[in-house]
Amino acid sequence: MTLTHADTGAAGAGGDGPYEHGLTEDLARAALALARRFHAGGTMWCASPSWTFHAHHVAVEFVHPVIMGKRALPAVVVPPGADLVASLRATVRPGDMVVVVAGTAPSDPGGADVAEVMRRGPAWGVETVWIGAGTRPPAGAADHVLWLGTDDPLVASEQFVRIYHLLWELTHVCFEHSGLLQPDLCEEEVCITCSDEGRTAEVVAVDEGGDAVVRTAEGRERIDVSLIDPPRPGDLVLVHAGSAIASLEEGRS
Amino acid sequence: MRFVDEYRDPAAARRAVEEIGIVSGGEHRKFMEVCGGHTHTIYKHGIENVLPENVELVHGPGCPVCVIPMGRVDDAINLAEQPGVIFTSFGDMMRVPGSTSNLLEAKARGADVRMVYSPLDALRIAQANPDRQVVFFAIGFETTAPSTAITLLKAKEAGVTNFSVFCNHVTIVPPIKAILESPDLRLDGFIGPGHVSTVIGNRPYRFLPAQYGKPLVTAGFEPLDILQAILMLVRQLRDGRCEVENQYTRAVRDEGNVRALQILGQVFELRPHFEWRGLGFISHSGLKLSEAFADWDAELRFQVPGVRVADPKACQCGEVLKGVIKPWECKVFGTACTPETPIGTCMVSSEGACAAYYNYGRFTREAAASARIPVRSA
Amino acid sequence: MSPETTDFLYPFIEGDERDSASLLADLSASAEAKWGYSERLRQETLALCHDQLASVSAAMARRFEAGGQLFAFGNGGSATDADDVAQVFTRPPRGEPLPARSLVTDHAVLTALSNDIGFDVVFSRQLEAHGGPNDIAVGLSTSGNSENLLVAFRQAAKRGMLTVGLAGYDGGQMGRCDELQHCLVVRSDSVHRIQETQAALIHALWSAVQSEYQAKGAA
Structure with missing residues (x-):
């Protein structure tokens, strides 16, 4: 071919x-x-x-x-x-x-x-x-x-x-x-809740109380960001069970 | 059916597959992916079918739902059915069988069981229902434990006293050690869990090369990430190296998430031992709430039966979890045990090896049997 | 009649297809074939236009040496090719930048002319305003029949400009236009393949002008 x-x-x-x-x-x-x-x-x-x-x-x-x-x-x-x-x-x-x-x-x-x-x-x-x-x-x-x-x-x-x-x-x-x-037939629900799921999100705004509004492929949501260094709007973070567990900005020049 | 062409950056995936073939040089290699998320990706994207025949993947114990012993599920159901309790849980736990029932059935019987996406949602439910007792069913590895920890810190700070946690958090390193001690398994290396490692970093895996002479490469969750990790493993073996390497550099730092680790240390302490389904008791493998958070510990607030229930005899989840047998080699796979009526927990969670195999595997096994799928149409 | 017997007639109503593998293989094979055809067309056209490219580029170089500038224009995809012409002459990957402009970039001018007079004059009126006897008009079209290009070539000729056209098919009306001094034709009937080879012609023309211009400058 x-x-x-x-x-x-x-x-x-x-x-x-x-x-x-x-x-x-x-x-x-x-x-x-x-x-x-x-x-x-x-x-x-x-x-x-x-x-x-x-x-x-x-x-x-x-x-x-x-x-x-x-x-x-x-x-x-x-x-x-x-x-x-x-x-x-x-x-x-x-x-x-x-x-x-x-x-x-x-x-x-x-x-x-x-x-x-x-x-x-x-x-x-x-x-x-x-x-x-x-x-x-x-x-x-x-x-x-x-x-x-x-x-x-x-x-x-x-x-x-x-x-x-x-x-x-x-x-x-x-x-x-x-x-x-048509959307994939075998697209079955992934365990989004408990195990090793991590979604990429972009920070829209950060609250004073350690919360942030982020944007993901599923829409906007409010998450906790107190586990990571305070992110800035525009930063990418990894979201797991309602918390940002890692910043995807560190180590980037 | 999925092909390498359907991965993100298929050209890069093809290159990785070709290079795995060249670098491995036909030598038989057996790697274990520890993490359930990886197992899911491997089945969903048919990675086993695009790999050269000499590279074999076995699936490890890294699905937190799959490893929870039946007795703990019975305890959860018991808590859920106590009067005045709102019992909150991640969705995947709802169908996990206890010895006689599951949470979904408890809900049908009248218990107030609610599905949440985050422990913080459970705390919000408690704040909205001050006259009720809200219990969160905490499960998961080091990835999830920090979210529970943050929730407990917030509960303490806000003085929310009607909230408590039924803690079943476990850690990933002890079962890897247990698997390496098991005599019936020969492995050439490990694909390390990506999101657990964002929290714990790469340092805790150093004992693998040092004590067991096994390499580990931490990997992300795209099919391309897994292929690259396998390539890094076969390169190590070819070059005679044995190291902890990091493929998932976009998220994982060597030192991990220091802030999260500090909070974990504040909120949790190690249990002397914890039971794993199929693997039995593993010492220092589970977390419980520390002294400072004893007031939020559901096991202290409520009477919990704490009965140990033996795994069903027919079920071979333990051997599947250790990678000793493939899911379809289990005596009840696909017959008595299906995702609709699971006997073993590996069939419940979508990340469980058996459920993943049941959902995606039948296809791929048939196809793999009829012909090796070409990586590209050449 | 079973549904399969009519499938070959109406493949587009087949709604239950689920396996993408055969489609992907077909697409890939089709892309291979088209790529190969495009490449052959490019090589053949460059060979056929070899002498013409030499004479056009020499004439263009003389205009640049006399202080002239280049105006490029076209419609749709050819408008973007006009931008390509302006970009490669003014910001060349090597050699000396030469003055060139695209006549499709100013939306105020384009909409004013279209609205007040008509789309046929959008390029000619700009040439009327800017063009002089040392200048070059380069018009690009796949059909060779765009009215506003033909009007522009007539205006350019009237002002003593060098007129250069790129066309496809058999050259269309551009091929028979007395006011168009040089018409480079890509002999194909596929708009896409014509444009792909026109992109190569633009770069070949630029490259030849650079050589001519430098050779002359050194002499």
Whole structure:
């Protein structure tokens, strides 16, 4: 099923060309995830700190399909120049998607903000897709990491267009499989109460009495934060049985 | 059916699986995941099916619901049925069988049993019902004990006298030690519990390499985290290292949560021994309220029968908890013992090895038998 | 008639599909094939346009050397390509920055012109305001038929600007437009694949202009 570089005629020699091992499998998986989120009413937020035009291109593909008969889907560009984290925090809702085209810091100066957004995905309840090239982000940086091996910014930029075009095309193929757009059948209740559960939450506000209002994928809730150093609004914490048991900010520079 | 493609960052997961295969070099490796949360992730995401055949996972005693002995459940039901009591419990405990009944049935018989998500909710119920006695059924490892401790501190501070705690908190290190002492088990290493370790840190595990020559890697709860921890374990074995390592660095500090540990020390003290289902009595493995909090100890406030009840004969939870047998090798698995009518506690909690296997395993076992699932379509 | 016999006709009404594995495999295979086609189209187009790229880039370099600037425009996805043109010329990954602007970025101008006159003039009126004889007009389209591009090329020609177009299919009306001096055509009938190769053409054009401009500057 997987073609080699020679078969696809992709640029680059040997195994380290710009066309990465497994990229199309990742694209397929990301497309199905996006289709499920759109189907459930989610909005796609598009951003690209260093290539604003890519963010606009992604959004226009989904909103105004080039192929007749395809659905217009809600996709929005995060205003360029805005504080990416603050802007998304204010607007995303659980069930949404965030698609970003960016490299990693320091080669892409916007990469640090992007990593911050992706890290917050679980607390915001959003599905994250990180399209990029060059040095790969750490494993698990986003729900979907669609990565190119090339260090050439122009080659990367051209191939980003392919990636998001394919993402759009595959997403629409998924809409033709309505049975696969339903929530997972085997999604059975996890023991949320007692054992080793820990949910990622973002602190919204801290009370004087050692309580905080936090945001999780399930909504807002009030938790106890007296077991950890006083958090600041925007910090990520791990919540277990109504208490923050760990800060996810320590050791981060 | 789930594939590695469905994990967060599937590309990274594929790389980890490939590397586990290369690094382990076909050598048979058997690792125990101590934590019930890990067991749940492993079954739910079919991790056993994407691993190379030579890497085997066995499931440990880390589900706090599964290890609670029947006698303690009987005590809880007895407390719940005392007049004027509001008995509060985490949801997972409601169906855990005592010797004759469970909490849900007690509720049906008229006891005021309420499900809570946090011990702090139980305290709020007590404050809202000053004329009632509110008892919280505290269970869980070091992850959960700090929440109970904070609740007790708040109860004391606010002078809430109609609140008490039936304490069944246990600690994770003693059963690991007990398992290592058991002669019928050969393990190459441990996947350490992630959220317990946010509290206790990585230092308490040092005895494993030092005394038993076994490596341990603390892991997070994403499927990718578990794969990375397994990779770190096979790397240690290949390189001839034997250490405590931390995969879950985004949450776990080596020293743990110092503030939480201090509060635990203030509120609790070790029991000389505590009974574990299937494992028997393990010394210094349970917590009780300290002298300073004796006024909030339900075992002192109420008459609690405290009868020891032997585990049902047919049930092999103990062997499952020690990793000696796989859930489906138990004599009653899936026949007399199902999640709807559990005999053993491993079948009750969704994190229990038997329930996890029952819910997700039948699929994966069939699939694994018919063909090894390819990691990617190549 | 059993339901399965009509499934092949109406795959989209199949609501009970639960196993995503075969769909994911199909999607992946489809992406492989499209990626391969896109890559071949890119290489073929760059080869076909080789001489044309050389002459266009030389002409562009002369305009820049004479103090001219570049204006890029297009609609929809091609508007974002116009931004790409402006970005790569003004903030190049290597070489010297050259003056270039996208005509799609000022929403006040775009909405004023559209509202007061009509969308056909959104680019031509801007060229009328800014364009001079040393300047370059680069219009991007996949169909080659966008009216506002054709109007803009006529205005640009009138002002003595160098006119460069990127189009798809057979070039459309852009391919037959007398006022358009250079039209680079991506010969495909897929909007997506055309745009993917146009992105490569933009960068190839920029790269060639850089070489021309530097060679001339050194001489």
